[in-house]
Amino acid sequence: MGAGRIGTSVVGRGMRRLLLAVLVCALGASLAAALTASGRAGRGAATEPRHASAASDLCTSSAPIPASALAGGLDAGCSLTGRTVVSGKVEVQVPPPGVTVAADGIGSHGESRSLVVSDRGGVVSSGSSAAGAAAAAASSQPTDCRSSQYVLENGGHPWSTTVHWKLRNASVPARMKVTAVASRLKAAFAAWRFDHNDCGLTGQPKRLRDTYDGWTSTPTGIGMRSGTLKCGSFNHTNTVDIGHLPGDLLGWTCYWWGTHGSMIAFDTRLSSSTALVLALPRGCRNKWDLQSVATHEFGHAIGLGHVSNASQTMHGVAPACTTAPRTIGRGDRLGLKALYGIS
Numbered sequence: 001m002g003a004g005r006i007g008t009s010v011v012g013r014g015m016r017r018l019l020l021a022v023l024v025c026a027l028g029a030s031l032a033a034a035l036t037a038s039g040r041a042g043r044g045a046a047t048e049p050r051h052a053s054a055a056s057d058l059c060t061s062s063a064p065i066p067a068s069a070l071a072g073g074l075d076a077g078c079s080l081t082g083r084t085v086v087s088g089k090v091e092v093q094v095p096p097p098g099v100t101v102a103a104d105g106i107g108s109h110g111e112s113r114s115l116v117v118s119d120r121g122g123v124v125s126s127g128s129s130a131a132g133a134a135a136a137a138a139s140s141q142p143t144d145c146r147s148s149q150y151v152l153e154n155g156g157h158p159w160s161t162t163v164h165w166k167l168r169n170a171s172v173p174a175r176m177k178v179t180a181v182a183s184r185l186k187a188a189f190a191a192w193r194f195d196h197n198d199c200g201l202t203g204q205p206k207r208l209r210d211t212y213d214g215w216t217s218t219p220t221g222i223g224m225r226s227g228t229l230k231c232g233s234f235n236h237t238n239t240v241d242i243g244h245l246p247g248d249l250l251g252w253t254c255y256w257w258g259t260h261g262s263m264i265a266f267d268t269r270l271s272s273s274t275a276l277v278l279a280l281p282r283g284c285r286n287k288w289d290l291q292s293v294a295t296h297e298f299g300h301a302i303g304l305g306h307v308s309n310a311s312q313t314m315h316g317v318a319p320a321c322t323t324a325p326r327t328i329g330r331g332d333r334l335g336l337k338a339l340y341g342i343s
């Protein structure tokens, strides 16, 4: 797509935005294709007369549940907690009652995958959190510090407690130092926690706290199964690892929040592809900055969704050969402010 030719030292952000606009079109196209595909699946799998029998089948089978069967909310008459829900090439497990799980991925060339599954008092529903990004192709691109775009995932669910998170050190590829990865990740979270923005604005979030608790041997549970990318089961640990991600995905975050309105947990995987690097090389081409991708993924982890403005860290396509997303844009910052206040 030519994104690899974008270098921050040579090409200004205006040019970057122009090139990103091309990527945004690709995102729009892929989303449209995905939506068309899911629409087809929905019509084929769950016409109205078959819906009731599908519900009763859910209780007697352990087979994965197509997300389309849950699109309008479904009370199956039995607990679906822990059951696998599949949408296209993504799967999550039905969370316990009162909890919602969402999964979001950022792609290098426009691929975007997402799935949201909620259990509200036994009624399990599914959807996509990619709606914010779907408008990308049609929207204009205001200059960096004029954008006010942000998306609060499902209306907003900030952390009300300190975010404790760990790095699965054994997952770090041999080509990277674990300590270097940890320091990049800490810096990525700090962009949000300490409001490191592009626009010279000063302040600090009032209610966002995090603690890096070091290394863990516990896997995230993120991985591939039968060609689909899955989140781990619901748990209260927050873990970052590095591993295989399919397609052109560079980062993938699974996160859980409760009906009480607060974020509960997250897991993030960064791609083990050699396209993701700790330091951009001279003459950079088709390389992506690990810290920038991590900053985007942590944006999901604190409660933000994708926006269409390409100059924001929460844009749904990762720009190549730039460290610009390490700092947050004005729109990102307004989202941060909406969730945590800024003093």
Ligand SMILES: [Zn+2]
Binding pocket: 104, 105, 106, 296, 297, 300, 306, 315, 316
């Ligand atoms: Zn994302």
